Amino acid sequence: MDLSAVEAFVRVAESRSFTEAARVMGLTGSGISRAISRLEAQTGVILLNRTTRNVGLTAEGAMFYERCRDILAELKLAETELLDAASAPSGRLRITAPIGYARSVLVPMLPKFRQLHSNVVVEMSLSDAIVDLIDDGFDLAIRIGELIPPKLTSRRIGVARWVACASREYLEEHGYPATPDDLALHDCVAFQSADSRRHRDWQFWHGSRSWTVRIGDMAQQTIDHCDVIVDAALAGAGIVYMHDYVVEPHLRQGTLVRVLEDYSTPERSIHLLYPAMRALTPKVQAFIEYSMHEFGIVDVSGHRTALSRRTSNQLMSGTS
Template identity: 45%
Template sequence: MQNLNTLVVFARVAESRSFTTAAQRLGLTSSAVSKAVSRLETELGVRLLNRSTRLVTLTNDGASFYDRCREILASVEEAERALTLTKATPHGRLRVQMPVGFGRRVAVPALRQLAQRHPGLVVDAELSDRVADIAYEGFDAAIQIGQVSDERLVARTLCRLRFTALASPEYLAKHGEPQTPDDLDQHHCLAYVSPITGGYRPWEFAKDGQSFSKRVSGNLNVNHADSLVEAAIAGMGIVMISNFIAVNAITGGQLKPILTDYVAPGPKVYVVYPPTRVASLKLRAFIEALDQAVSGVDQAFDRRA
């Protein structure tokens, strides 16, 4: 094998499943990328890719070789990072994807500060509630809530969500404060409508090691977390919402946590990224900024919960 550049070309094609996309990311022509992979196949004596007019896929040999390529390239990047870490600062373009609610409340404020600290860093952030194909779409990293199903990615735990029942002081003064989840049957509850199923998301509770759920609804149910918080602040009912969405309303005294003896552990939040990005300075800076942001949310929430 003449040099590591051929491995880089192959890895980018394997990740993006496209000669054209890989060429764009590498600053090469599609023809140059195709020829480089063909030469590699000839040198190794195996076919690495299945080619069609619509999609490029890995053969069994190609998948095995790609796994080793990722390890090799990650080791090379780590060695380069170790040599330059003391002088280098994050720079270049960082492409990230994240859920809307978490992005607006936690990640984007952290990214603003990150961009201010590192003028050479350009951040492109997509806020959407879809699960992106990180490698195929060329993202450096993404934030995912709940189980990560893509085994190709490194998944680092960022935090765990907590969903707490909340109501405005005015609502509680008028209707009383429920003491158990069963008391919610006598109250107005503002439910989250799933945009996928059209049903209401059940409220999860736990006490004495036992977990259980309860389905609730009221005369206003919305598929937008911020709108539910606004309705609860207006005194329209009780809402169950995640800590990062509610923290400002709680610390500001607009909403009060209730049923705090029944708070159930929520899903984990992960930062996910391809193994080839593990040594990236900009990725590490991104993760550090998120760690600081979620720590601030948890501390503020704990003071009021």
């Protein structure tokens, strides 16, 4: 059934005028008349009594009008709700992130984001492996490193620095290494990739000199999960080499102590990635804005990244 013809019939029934119905719908009177004639032909029922002076409903037309009026009202409400959903953050937001970053940074951020956007359901998939956002259906990824895959757009949200540290108890018993060469005299816990089974080398430099410590050749323990490496360090197993965001709470509390502080270590950019060919949905845009606000990111002109007025006000007031 032609919905435009149904709407034309309802407008005529309400106004008792082809001319007024045409004005409301932006059509001509003859166009309205033809639409209703098609509707009557399709249903096989006369819906309107037409005279030169007025338009009235037949008994069948009155019954049809009552039902069609309610149906059009429901359709209008559905359209409004659809437009609202398309403009407000809602639905399932799928994020993939490294395990250590998710535990240390992402998970603590989410309660406030959920307070701001209660209609967004966050689904996280945690892995240190690189997944394909597009093929695997993710909205966003958090990646640590400079390589941005093709077909993806990135937003830089921070920097990860490597930190060598150990428990205070371990250092009181074994002493502090004075140079990276001294690591050979210490118990060290190495990270081994669960996928490649390769060990991550420890890198340092001071002035013009650099050190690459092949930790896999000298480590007393090898672990393939960053959180367990932190647990090992807290238990006094030895010196570990981790991203600062993983160990920062323990450094702040004093349960872990940084060593070789006079030596520089590599830095890696932290990016939010999302498919370049997709238009940003409200839920993705909301998470990007929220993340950049939380990290105090500024744009190239030096201005703090602007949130939407609604989100900014919510962040300042703490309301949802």
